[in-house]
Amino acid sequence: MTNELQSLRELNQLLNERLSMKAKQLAAWTAVDQHVHPEYRVIGIGSGSTVPYVVERIVSQGAEANKNRVFIPTGFQSKELIVSSGLTLGDVDQYPTIDITLDGADEVDTQLNCIKGGGACHLREKVLAEAATTFILVADYRKNVEYLGTNFKAGVPIEVVPFAYAKVLQNLHQVLNCPKASLRMAVAKAGQVVTDNGNFIIDAPFESERMKEPYTIMAQIKMLTGVVEVGLFCHMARAAYFGNQDGSVTIKWNDGKIQEIPANSS
Template structure:
Protein backbone atom coordinates (compact mmCIF):
# COMPACT_ATOMS: atom_id res chain seq x y z
CA UNK A 1 0.00 0.00 0.00
CA UNK A 2 1.21 3.58 -0.54
CA UNK A 3 3.09 5.20 2.27
CA UNK A 4 1.04 7.71 4.29
CA UNK A 5 1.73 11.44 4.20
CA UNK A 6 4.78 12.32 6.27
CA UNK A 7 4.20 12.90 9.96
CA UNK A 8 6.04 15.89 11.36
CA UNK A 9 8.93 14.78 13.53
CA UNK A 10 9.75 16.52 16.83
CA UNK A 11 11.30 19.94 16.25
CA UNK A 12 9.89 20.47 12.73
CA UNK A 13 8.65 24.02 12.15
CA UNK A 14 4.96 24.82 11.77
CA UNK A 15 3.85 24.87 8.10
CA UNK A 16 3.26 28.20 6.39
CA UNK A 17 2.50 29.24 2.85
CA UNK A 18 5.32 27.74 0.76
CA UNK A 19 4.89 24.30 -0.80
CA UNK A 20 7.63 22.16 -2.35
CA UNK A 21 7.28 18.73 -3.89
CA UNK A 22 9.93 16.27 -5.02
CA UNK A 23 10.09 14.79 -8.54
CA UNK A 24 9.07 11.19 -9.19
CA UNK A 25 11.38 8.70 -7.52
CA UNK A 26 12.09 5.07 -8.51
CA UNK A 27 9.36 2.75 -7.25
CA UNK A 28 10.51 0.05 -4.83
CA UNK A 29 9.29 -3.40 -5.98
CA UNK A 30 6.10 -4.67 -4.37
CA UNK A 31 6.62 -6.49 -1.09
CA UNK A 32 6.27 -5.52 2.56
CA UNK A 33 6.32 -1.88 1.45
CA UNK A 34 5.29 -0.27 -1.82
CA UNK A 35 6.73 3.21 -2.08
CA UNK A 36 5.09 5.98 -4.06
CA UNK A 37 7.02 8.86 -5.58
CA UNK A 38 7.62 11.76 -3.24
CA UNK A 39 5.89 14.04 -5.74
CA UNK A 40 2.58 12.32 -4.99
CA UNK A 41 2.88 12.79 -1.24
CA UNK A 42 1.47 15.96 0.24
CA UNK A 43 4.35 17.94 1.71
CA UNK A 44 3.52 20.48 4.38
CA UNK A 45 4.98 23.89 3.48
CA UNK A 46 7.74 25.16 5.75
CA UNK A 47 8.50 28.57 7.18
CA UNK A 48 11.69 29.30 5.26
CA UNK A 49 13.51 28.34 2.10
CA UNK A 50 16.32 26.87 4.20
CA UNK A 51 13.99 24.57 6.11
CA UNK A 52 12.36 23.48 2.85
CA UNK A 53 15.79 22.75 1.39
CA UNK A 54 16.71 20.62 4.39
CA UNK A 55 13.53 18.59 4.12
CA UNK A 56 13.93 18.04 0.37
CA UNK A 57 17.51 16.81 0.83
CA UNK A 58 16.54 14.49 3.68
CA UNK A 59 13.51 13.01 1.93
CA UNK A 60 15.43 12.36 -1.28
CA UNK A 61 18.30 10.69 0.57
CA UNK A 62 15.97 8.46 2.57
CA UNK A 63 14.05 7.39 -0.55
CA UNK A 64 17.27 6.57 -2.37
CA UNK A 65 19.19 4.85 0.41
CA UNK A 66 16.94 3.63 3.23
CA UNK A 67 15.37 0.63 1.51
CA UNK A 68 13.10 -2.09 2.92
CA UNK A 69 15.99 -4.57 3.11
CA UNK A 70 17.96 -2.25 5.40
CA UNK A 71 17.42 -3.35 9.00
CA UNK A 72 20.13 -1.50 10.97
CA UNK A 73 20.11 2.26 10.36
CA UNK A 74 22.27 4.98 11.85
CA UNK A 75 20.63 8.33 12.62
CA UNK A 76 22.95 11.31 12.76
CA UNK A 77 22.71 14.73 14.37
CA UNK A 78 21.83 18.26 13.34
CA UNK A 79 18.98 20.37 12.05
CA UNK A 80 18.34 18.26 8.93
CA UNK A 81 18.02 14.95 10.79
CA UNK A 82 14.42 15.45 12.06
CA UNK A 83 13.35 15.37 8.41
CA UNK A 84 15.25 12.10 7.93
CA UNK A 85 13.30 10.53 10.79
CA UNK A 86 10.08 12.07 9.48
CA UNK A 87 10.52 10.35 6.12
CA UNK A 88 11.50 7.01 7.68
CA UNK A 89 8.35 7.13 9.83
CA UNK A 90 6.35 7.78 6.66
CA UNK A 91 7.56 4.45 5.25
CA UNK A 92 5.10 2.89 7.66
CA UNK A 93 5.07 0.66 10.75
CA UNK A 94 5.17 -2.57 8.75
CA UNK A 95 8.59 -1.87 7.23
CA UNK A 96 9.96 -0.28 10.42
CA UNK A 97 8.90 -3.02 12.83
CA UNK A 98 11.96 -5.18 12.04
CA UNK A 99 14.44 -2.31 12.02
CA UNK A 100 16.75 -0.99 14.71
CA UNK A 101 17.99 2.60 14.78
CA UNK A 102 21.37 3.65 16.18
CA UNK A 103 21.76 7.29 17.38
CA UNK A 104 24.86 9.49 17.27
CA UNK A 105 23.86 11.47 20.35
CA UNK A 106 21.12 12.72 22.64
CA UNK A 107 19.22 14.57 19.90
CA UNK A 108 18.97 11.58 17.56
CA UNK A 109 18.18 9.25 20.45
CA UNK A 110 15.21 11.44 21.41
CA UNK A 111 14.02 11.56 17.80
CA UNK A 112 14.11 7.77 17.56
CA UNK A 113 12.28 7.27 20.87
CA UNK A 114 9.62 9.92 20.21
CA UNK A 115 8.96 8.44 16.75
CA UNK A 116 8.33 5.03 18.41
CA UNK A 117 11.16 3.42 16.47
CA UNK A 118 13.30 0.66 17.97
CA UNK A 119 16.39 2.07 19.67
CA UNK A 120 19.71 0.23 19.52
CA UNK A 121 23.37 0.84 20.25
CA UNK A 122 26.52 0.43 18.22
CA UNK A 123 27.77 -1.98 20.90
CA UNK A 124 24.97 -4.33 19.84
CA UNK A 125 25.20 -3.58 16.13
CA UNK A 126 28.79 -2.75 15.13
CA UNK A 127 27.89 -3.14 11.45
CA UNK A 128 25.24 -0.73 10.13
CA UNK A 129 23.50 -0.94 6.76
CA UNK A 130 23.25 2.80 6.20
CA UNK A 131 23.84 5.93 8.28
CA UNK A 132 22.35 9.29 7.28
CA UNK A 133 23.83 12.36 8.91
CA UNK A 134 24.11 16.12 8.52
CA UNK A 135 27.21 18.27 8.06
CA UNK A 136 28.40 21.78 8.81
CA UNK A 137 30.22 22.06 5.47
CA UNK A 138 31.12 19.80 2.55
CA UNK A 139 33.90 20.41 0.00
CA UNK A 140 34.13 19.43 -3.68
CA UNK A 141 35.65 16.04 -2.76
CA UNK A 142 32.89 15.28 -0.19
CA UNK A 143 35.17 15.88 2.78
CA UNK A 144 33.12 17.29 5.65
CA UNK A 145 33.39 19.47 8.72
CA UNK A 146 31.18 18.06 11.46
CA UNK A 147 30.93 18.78 15.16
CA UNK A 148 28.99 22.02 15.35
CA UNK A 149 26.70 20.12 17.72
CA UNK A 150 29.65 18.47 19.53
CA UNK A 151 28.60 14.97 18.41
CA UNK A 152 31.45 14.25 16.00
CA UNK A 153 33.03 11.40 17.97
CA UNK A 154 29.88 9.30 17.90
CA UNK A 155 29.07 10.50 14.40
CA UNK A 156 32.41 9.23 13.13
CA UNK A 157 31.98 5.88 14.86
CA UNK A 158 28.61 5.39 13.12
CA UNK A 159 29.99 6.65 9.81
CA UNK A 160 32.80 4.09 9.92
CA UNK A 161 30.42 1.34 11.05
CA UNK A 162 28.08 1.92 8.09
CA UNK A 163 28.27 0.09 4.78
CA UNK A 164 26.92 3.32 3.28
CA UNK A 165 27.34 6.79 4.79
CA UNK A 166 25.13 9.54 3.35
CA UNK A 167 25.14 13.26 4.13
CA UNK A 168 22.11 15.55 3.87
CA UNK A 169 22.40 19.33 3.99
CA UNK A 170 21.05 22.57 2.59
CA UNK A 171 22.74 24.68 -0.09
CA UNK A 172 24.63 26.82 2.46
CA UNK A 173 26.84 23.84 3.36
CA UNK A 174 28.07 23.32 -0.23
CA UNK A 175 31.63 24.62 -0.62
CA UNK A 176 34.72 24.09 -2.76
CA UNK A 177 37.14 24.32 0.19
CA UNK A 178 36.31 23.61 3.83
CA UNK A 179 36.34 26.67 6.06
CA UNK A 180 34.96 29.11 3.49
CA UNK A 181 31.38 28.88 4.75
CA UNK A 182 31.93 27.35 8.19
CA UNK A 183 34.08 30.02 9.85
CA UNK A 184 34.04 28.64 13.40
CA UNK A 185 36.87 26.22 12.71
CA UNK A 186 37.52 22.51 12.95
CA UNK A 187 35.79 21.00 16.03
CA UNK A 188 38.27 19.08 18.17
CA UNK A 189 37.00 16.99 21.10
CA UNK A 190 39.60 16.84 23.87
CA UNK A 191 40.09 15.32 27.30
CA UNK A 192 39.26 18.13 29.76
CA UNK A 193 42.53 17.97 31.71
CA UNK A 194 44.54 18.33 28.46
CA UNK A 195 42.72 21.19 26.76
CA UNK A 196 45.27 23.93 27.54
CA UNK A 197 48.12 21.92 26.05
CA UNK A 198 46.03 20.94 23.03
CA UNK A 199 45.14 24.60 22.49
CA UNK A 200 48.84 25.47 22.53
CA UNK A 201 49.65 22.69 20.06
CA UNK A 202 46.81 23.64 17.71
CA UNK A 203 48.12 27.19 17.58
CA UNK A 204 51.56 25.82 16.76
CA UNK A 205 50.00 23.80 13.91
CA UNK A 206 48.60 27.00 12.40
CA UNK A 207 45.30 27.72 14.13
CA UNK A 208 46.19 31.00 15.81
CA UNK A 209 42.59 31.61 16.92
CA UNK A 210 41.86 28.15 18.33
CA UNK A 211 39.59 28.53 21.35
CA UNK A 212 37.64 26.48 23.85
CA UNK A 213 33.95 26.37 22.96
CA UNK A 214 31.92 28.01 25.71
CA UNK A 215 28.30 27.28 26.56
CA UNK A 216 25.66 29.97 25.93
CA UNK A 217 23.12 29.13 28.64
CA UNK A 218 25.58 27.62 31.12
CA UNK A 219 28.61 28.98 32.90
CA UNK A 220 31.72 27.33 31.54
CA UNK A 221 32.60 25.25 28.47
CA UNK A 222 30.47 22.99 26.32
CA UNK A 223 30.65 19.38 27.52
CA UNK A 224 30.07 16.64 24.93
CA UNK A 225 27.87 13.58 25.45
CA UNK A 226 31.14 11.81 26.27
CA UNK A 227 32.11 14.23 29.04
CA UNK A 228 34.81 16.00 27.01
CA UNK A 229 35.53 19.60 26.02
CA UNK A 230 35.42 20.92 22.45
CA UNK A 231 37.94 23.27 20.86
CA UNK A 232 37.12 25.18 17.65
CA UNK A 233 40.25 25.58 15.53
CA UNK A 234 40.12 27.75 12.38
CA UNK A 235 42.97 27.02 9.96
CA UNK A 236 44.20 28.97 6.91
CA UNK A 237 42.67 28.06 3.56
CA UNK A 238 45.94 26.56 2.32
CA UNK A 239 45.83 23.94 5.08
CA UNK A 240 42.10 23.33 4.61
CA UNK A 241 42.71 22.43 0.95
CA UNK A 242 44.25 19.19 2.24
CA UNK A 243 41.91 18.23 5.09
CA UNK A 244 43.10 14.61 5.22
CA UNK A 245 46.67 15.65 6.07
CA UNK A 246 45.41 18.19 8.59
CA UNK A 247 43.18 15.56 10.18
CA UNK A 248 46.16 13.29 10.74
CA UNK A 249 48.25 16.04 12.30
CA UNK A 250 45.52 17.08 14.73
CA UNK A 251 44.57 13.51 15.61
CA UNK A 252 48.15 12.75 16.62
CA UNK A 253 48.13 15.42 19.35
CA UNK A 254 48.01 13.83 22.79
CA UNK A 255 44.74 14.68 24.52
CA UNK A 256 42.71 14.80 21.30
CA UNK A 257 39.78 12.38 21.36
CA UNK A 258 38.36 13.04 17.89
CA UNK A 259 38.53 15.60 15.08
CA UNK A 260 35.55 16.98 13.17
CA UNK A 261 37.11 16.38 9.75
CA UNK A 262 35.46 13.49 7.91
CA UNK A 263 37.60 12.62 4.90
CA UNK A 264 37.08 10.02 2.16
CA UNK A 265 34.00 8.63 3.92
CA UNK A 266 30.76 9.82 2.28
CA UNK A 267 29.26 7.82 -0.57
CA UNK A 268 26.99 10.72 -1.52
CA UNK A 269 25.88 14.14 -0.31
CA UNK A 270 22.38 15.50 -0.96
CA UNK A 271 22.01 19.29 -1.03
CA UNK A 272 18.57 20.90 -0.95
CA UNK A 273 18.68 24.04 -3.10
CA UNK A 274 16.93 27.40 -2.90
CA UNK A 275 14.84 26.73 -6.01
CA UNK A 276 13.28 23.55 -4.60
CA UNK A 277 15.64 21.18 -6.40
CA UNK A 278 18.10 18.68 -4.93
CA UNK A 279 21.68 18.08 -6.04
CA UNK A 280 23.37 14.79 -5.21
CA UNK A 281 27.17 14.62 -5.40
CA UNK A 282 28.76 11.16 -5.40
CA UNK A 283 32.14 9.91 -4.22
CA UNK A 284 33.14 8.93 -7.77
CA UNK A 285 32.77 12.52 -8.97
CA UNK A 286 29.43 12.40 -10.79
CA UNK A 287 26.41 14.48 -9.79
CA UNK A 288 22.65 14.08 -10.16
CA UNK A 289 20.03 16.82 -10.12
CA UNK A 290 16.42 16.38 -9.11
CA UNK A 291 14.17 19.17 -10.39
CA UNK A 292 11.18 19.83 -8.14
CA UNK A 293 9.45 22.39 -10.25
CA UNK A 294 6.42 20.17 -10.85
CA UNK A 295 3.24 20.80 -8.88
CA UNK A 296 0.62 18.43 -7.54
Protein backbone atom coordinates in the same frame (compact mmCIF):
# COMPACT_ATOMS: atom_id res chain seq x y z
CA MET B 1 19.37 51.90 12.14
CA THR B 2 15.69 52.84 11.62
CA ASN B 3 12.93 50.58 12.88
CA GLU B 4 11.83 49.86 9.29
CA LEU B 5 15.32 48.73 8.29
CA GLN B 6 15.56 46.55 11.38
CA SER B 7 12.17 44.93 10.59
CA LEU B 8 13.21 44.33 6.97
CA ARG B 9 16.42 42.63 8.11
CA GLU B 10 14.48 40.43 10.51
CA LEU B 11 11.98 39.53 7.80
CA ASN B 12 14.81 38.63 5.43
CA GLN B 13 16.46 36.47 8.09
CA LEU B 14 13.16 34.70 8.75
CA LEU B 15 12.68 34.08 5.02
CA ASN B 16 16.20 32.65 4.68
CA GLU B 17 15.59 30.41 7.68
CA ARG B 18 12.35 29.11 6.10
CA LEU B 19 14.10 28.47 2.77
CA SER B 20 16.90 26.64 4.53
CA MET B 21 14.47 24.44 6.50
CA LYS B 22 12.60 23.55 3.29
CA ALA B 23 15.94 22.76 1.61
CA LYS B 24 16.98 20.51 4.50
CA GLN B 25 13.69 18.63 4.28
CA LEU B 26 14.08 18.20 0.53
CA ALA B 27 17.61 16.82 0.87
CA ALA B 28 16.63 14.47 3.68
CA TRP B 29 13.51 13.12 1.98
CA THR B 30 15.30 12.54 -1.33
CA ALA B 31 18.18 10.74 0.38
CA VAL B 32 15.82 8.48 2.34
CA ASP B 33 13.79 7.69 -0.79
CA GLN B 34 16.93 6.73 -2.71
CA HIS B 35 18.90 4.91 -0.03
CA VAL B 36 16.80 3.53 2.80
CA HIS B 37 15.78 0.23 1.24
CA PRO B 38 13.10 -2.07 2.72
CA GLU B 39 15.65 -4.79 3.54
CA TYR B 40 17.78 -2.48 5.74
CA ARG B 41 17.56 -3.49 9.40
CA VAL B 42 20.17 -1.37 11.21
CA ILE B 43 20.08 2.37 10.56
CA GLY B 44 22.36 5.08 12.01
CA ILE B 45 20.74 8.43 12.76
CA GLY B 46 22.96 11.52 12.90
CA SER B 47 22.56 14.84 14.75
CA GLY B 48 21.51 18.38 13.90
CA SER B 49 18.53 20.20 12.47
CA THR B 50 18.38 18.26 9.16
CA VAL B 51 18.16 14.82 10.72
CA PRO B 52 14.57 15.17 12.05
CA TYR B 53 13.47 15.26 8.39
CA VAL B 54 15.36 11.99 7.79
CA VAL B 55 13.47 10.36 10.64
CA GLU B 56 10.17 11.87 9.48
CA ARG B 57 10.62 10.29 6.03
CA ILE B 58 11.69 6.93 7.45
CA VAL B 59 8.60 6.90 9.70
CA SER B 60 6.47 7.61 6.62
CA GLN B 61 7.68 4.29 5.13
CA GLY B 62 5.17 2.78 7.58
CA ALA B 63 5.01 0.58 10.67
CA GLU B 64 5.48 -2.62 8.65
CA ALA B 65 8.75 -1.36 7.09
CA ASN B 66 10.07 -0.22 10.47
CA LYS B 67 8.93 -3.03 12.75
CA ASN B 68 12.10 -5.14 12.42
CA ARG B 69 14.51 -2.23 12.23
CA VAL B 70 16.87 -0.92 14.91
CA PHE B 71 17.99 2.72 14.95
CA ILE B 72 21.37 3.76 16.35
CA PRO B 73 21.74 7.36 17.62
CA THR B 74 24.81 9.61 17.44
CA GLY B 75 23.92 11.43 20.66
CA PHE B 76 21.26 12.61 23.08
CA GLN B 77 19.29 14.54 20.44
CA SER B 78 18.98 11.65 17.98
CA LYS B 79 18.23 9.22 20.80
CA GLU B 80 15.26 11.39 21.85
CA LEU B 81 14.21 11.67 18.21
CA ILE B 82 14.24 7.90 17.69
CA VAL B 83 12.31 7.21 20.89
CA SER B 84 9.71 9.96 20.36
CA SER B 85 9.12 8.70 16.80
CA GLY B 86 8.21 5.26 18.13
CA LEU B 87 11.23 3.57 16.52
CA THR B 88 13.36 0.87 18.17
CA LEU B 89 16.55 2.12 19.78
CA GLY B 90 19.84 0.21 19.68
CA ASP B 91 23.50 1.05 20.24
CA VAL B 92 26.60 0.61 18.18
CA ASP B 93 28.15 -1.79 20.71
CA GLN B 94 25.25 -4.19 19.99
CA TYR B 95 25.30 -3.47 16.24
CA PRO B 96 28.85 -2.69 15.06
CA THR B 97 27.76 -3.18 11.46
CA ILE B 98 25.20 -0.66 10.26
CA ASP B 99 23.40 -0.88 6.89
CA ILE B 100 23.21 2.87 6.42
CA THR B 101 23.96 6.03 8.41
CA LEU B 102 22.41 9.36 7.39
CA ASP B 103 23.76 12.56 8.91
CA GLY B 104 23.99 16.32 8.44
CA ALA B 105 27.20 18.29 7.88
CA ASP B 106 28.52 21.77 8.53
CA GLU B 107 30.18 21.90 5.11
CA VAL B 108 31.01 19.45 2.30
CA ASP B 109 33.69 19.92 -0.39
CA THR B 110 33.86 18.56 -3.94
CA GLN B 111 35.62 15.37 -2.77
CA LEU B 112 32.88 14.76 -0.16
CA ASN B 113 35.24 15.62 2.70
CA CYS B 114 33.21 17.39 5.34
CA ILE B 115 33.35 19.38 8.55
CA LYS B 116 31.17 17.96 11.29
CA GLY B 117 30.85 18.72 14.98
CA GLY B 118 28.99 22.04 14.91
CA GLY B 119 26.68 20.26 17.35
CA ALA B 120 29.60 18.65 19.25
CA CYS B 121 28.54 15.10 18.30
CA HIS B 122 31.30 14.22 15.84
CA LEU B 123 32.93 11.43 17.87
CA ARG B 124 29.81 9.27 17.83
CA GLU B 125 28.98 10.50 14.33
CA LYS B 126 32.32 9.28 13.01
CA VAL B 127 31.95 5.91 14.72
CA LEU B 128 28.52 5.45 13.10
CA ALA B 129 29.78 6.68 9.73
CA GLU B 130 32.68 4.20 9.85
CA ALA B 131 30.46 1.33 11.03
CA ALA B 132 28.06 1.89 8.14
CA THR B 133 28.19 0.11 4.81
CA THR B 134 26.74 3.30 3.31
CA PHE B 135 27.21 6.80 4.74
CA ILE B 136 25.03 9.56 3.31
CA LEU B 137 25.16 13.31 4.02
CA VAL B 138 22.13 15.59 3.92
CA ALA B 139 22.29 19.38 4.03
CA ASP B 140 21.00 22.64 2.61
CA TYR B 141 22.62 24.65 -0.22
CA ARG B 142 24.77 26.74 2.18
CA LYS B 143 26.88 23.68 3.00
CA ASN B 144 27.78 22.85 -0.61
CA VAL B 145 31.26 24.31 -1.19
CA GLU B 146 34.38 23.73 -3.24
CA TYR B 147 36.74 23.98 -0.26
CA LEU B 148 36.03 23.46 3.44
CA GLY B 149 36.00 26.64 5.52
CA THR B 150 34.33 28.74 2.81
CA ASN B 151 31.14 29.58 4.74
CA PHE B 152 31.74 27.68 7.96
CA LYS B 153 34.27 29.94 9.68
CA ALA B 154 34.10 28.56 13.23
CA GLY B 155 36.92 26.13 12.51
CA VAL B 156 37.52 22.40 12.81
CA PRO B 157 35.73 20.98 15.87
CA ILE B 158 38.04 18.86 18.02
CA GLU B 159 36.82 16.74 20.94
CA VAL B 160 39.43 16.58 23.72
CA VAL B 161 39.62 14.93 27.13
CA PRO B 162 39.11 17.70 29.74
CA PHE B 163 42.43 17.43 31.57
CA ALA B 164 44.40 17.76 28.31
CA TYR B 165 42.53 20.73 26.79
CA ALA B 166 45.11 23.42 27.68
CA LYS B 167 47.97 21.27 26.33
CA VAL B 168 46.09 20.56 23.07
CA LEU B 169 45.24 24.26 22.68
CA GLN B 170 48.93 25.11 23.13
CA ASN B 171 49.88 22.45 20.55
CA LEU B 172 47.39 23.93 18.08
CA HIS B 173 48.71 27.48 18.62
CA GLN B 174 52.41 26.67 18.64
CA VAL B 175 52.92 23.45 16.71
CA LEU B 176 50.09 23.44 14.17
CA ASN B 177 50.16 27.21 13.69
CA CYS B 178 46.48 27.77 14.38
CA PRO B 179 46.54 30.91 16.59
CA LYS B 180 42.76 31.32 16.82
CA ALA B 181 41.98 27.85 18.17
CA SER B 182 39.76 28.25 21.24
CA LEU B 183 37.72 26.31 23.74
CA ARG B 184 34.02 26.23 22.79
CA MET B 185 31.91 28.03 25.38
CA ALA B 186 28.29 27.17 26.12
CA VAL B 187 25.50 29.59 25.28
CA ALA B 188 22.86 28.83 27.91
CA LYS B 189 25.28 27.55 30.55
CA ALA B 190 28.20 29.18 32.33
CA GLY B 191 31.51 27.79 31.14
CA GLN B 192 32.56 25.38 28.43
CA VAL B 193 30.54 23.00 26.24
CA VAL B 194 30.62 19.44 27.58
CA THR B 195 29.92 16.71 25.01
CA ASP B 196 27.64 13.66 25.41
CA ASN B 197 30.89 11.82 26.28
CA GLY B 198 31.91 14.25 29.04
CA ASN B 199 34.67 15.86 26.95
CA PHE B 200 35.42 19.45 25.83
CA ILE B 201 35.42 20.94 22.32
CA ILE B 202 38.10 23.10 20.74
CA ASP B 203 37.30 24.98 17.50
CA ALA B 204 40.34 25.42 15.28
CA PRO B 205 40.05 27.78 12.30
CA PHE B 206 42.88 27.07 9.83
CA GLU B 207 43.87 29.31 6.92
CA SER B 208 41.91 28.60 3.73
CA GLU B 209 44.96 27.27 1.85
CA ARG B 210 45.47 24.59 4.50
CA MET B 211 41.80 23.60 4.41
CA LYS B 212 42.38 22.47 0.83
CA GLU B 213 44.19 19.47 2.33
CA PRO B 214 41.71 18.34 5.02
CA TYR B 215 43.19 14.86 5.38
CA THR B 216 46.61 16.29 6.30
CA ILE B 217 45.10 18.60 8.92
CA MET B 218 42.97 15.79 10.30
CA ALA B 219 45.98 13.47 10.67
CA GLN B 220 48.11 16.20 12.30
CA ILE B 221 45.42 17.04 14.87
CA LYS B 222 44.69 13.39 15.58
CA MET B 223 48.33 12.83 16.52
CA LEU B 224 48.07 15.29 19.44
CA THR B 225 47.68 13.31 22.65
CA GLY B 226 44.44 14.21 24.40
CA VAL B 227 42.48 14.54 21.15
CA VAL B 228 39.59 12.10 21.05
CA GLU B 229 38.25 12.89 17.57
CA VAL B 230 38.51 15.49 14.83
CA GLY B 231 35.46 16.86 13.01
CA LEU B 232 36.96 16.34 9.57
CA PHE B 233 35.43 13.32 7.79
CA CYS B 234 37.60 12.46 4.78
CA HIS B 235 36.59 10.04 2.02
CA MET B 236 33.80 8.51 4.09
CA ALA B 237 30.53 9.51 2.42
CA ARG B 238 29.07 7.73 -0.59
CA ALA B 239 26.93 10.73 -1.55
CA ALA B 240 25.89 14.17 -0.30
CA TYR B 241 22.38 15.53 -0.88
CA PHE B 242 21.86 19.32 -0.91
CA GLY B 243 18.40 20.88 -1.02
CA ASN B 244 18.41 24.11 -3.04
CA GLN B 245 16.39 27.31 -2.68
CA ASP B 246 14.51 26.69 -5.94
CA GLY B 247 13.28 23.25 -4.80
CA SER B 248 15.87 21.25 -6.76
CA VAL B 249 18.32 18.81 -5.19
CA THR B 250 22.03 18.54 -6.00
CA ILE B 251 23.64 15.15 -5.38
CA LYS B 252 27.41 14.85 -5.23
CA TRP B 253 28.67 11.24 -5.52
CA ASN B 254 31.98 9.88 -4.28
CA ASP B 255 33.10 9.11 -7.85
CA GLY B 256 32.94 12.84 -8.66
CA LYS B 257 29.59 12.75 -10.50
CA ILE B 258 27.15 15.56 -9.79
CA GLN B 259 23.45 15.01 -10.37
CA GLU B 260 20.69 17.64 -10.37
CA ILE B 261 17.11 16.68 -9.59
CA PRO B 262 14.78 19.45 -10.75
CA ALA B 263 12.06 20.87 -8.49
CA ASN B 264 8.74 18.97 -8.35
CA SER B 265 10.15 15.96 -10.20
CA SER B 266 8.84 13.31 -7.79
